[in-house]
Amino acid sequence: MSNGSIARVPIFAPMTIRRSASNTMSRKEKAAFAARKLADLYPRPSIPLHHQDPYTLLVAVVLSAQCTDKKVNEIAPLLFRKARTPGQMVKLRVDEIEDIIRPCGLAPAKAKGIHGLSEILLEKYDGEVPDSIMALEALPSVGHKTASVVMVQAFGVPAFPVDTHIHRLAWRWTLSNGRNVEHTEADLKKLFPREKWADLHLQMIYFGREYCPAKCHDPRKCPICSVIGRRAMFDRAKSNTAP
C-alpha cells in the first residue's frame, strides 16, 4: 500500500467521544462521522496500483486478485517491459505471461485473462479500454469490482468498488448489514455523496489494511468504532477482557 499521502495521526490515542453517542446517531450521521475521520487520516488518498493509462491499470487490477498491491507494483512493470499495450500483449504467449506474473498467484487464470481481454480490446475497441462498466464486465477476468475500480480510477466516473475490507468495515460501522458485497455497495452509495465515492473507497481500504487487525482487539480504543461501532464487537471485547 502506498503511504505517500497518509497523514500520520496517532489513531489509538485516548478518545473523548464514547460509543454511546452512536445510539442517538442516524445511519447518515454515522456515515458523515466516518467520512470526516477518514478525511483527517487520509486527506489525499493515492491510487495504490501504479499505472500509466487505463490499460495498465486494468491489467494491474486483474493481477491484484488475492495479491498485495506491493507485489503487483513489483511484478507488473516486468510484464509491461515486454508488453504495455493490448497489441504487444497478444504477441506474448499465455505461458510467457504466466511465467512473469507467477509471484502474484493464480497465474494460469490471470495470464489467460490478460491475454484474452487484450484480444477483445483489439478486436472490439481499437485497442482502447472502454469507459463503460458493462463493456468492462464482459471482459475475461474482469468482475464488477475490477470494472468499478477502472471506471473510477482511470476515467473518473463515480463508482464505489467494495472489497472485503470495505465490506467488513461497513458492517462494523453499522453502515450496512453485511449480507453481501452487492448490498454493501448499494448501502454505501446511498449514504455517501457521489463526489466522495472515489476518495472514500480508497480511504476505507487504507484504514482497514492499516488499522483493523484480523484478530480481536479493543474497539473502545479505535477512533471510529469507539463512536459508531456495532454493539456485537463491544460485547465480544468485553468477554475477552473479562477476568
Ligand code: SF4
Ligand atoms: S475497532 Fe478495530 S475493527 Fe473497528 S474500525 Fe477500529 S481498528 Fe477497525
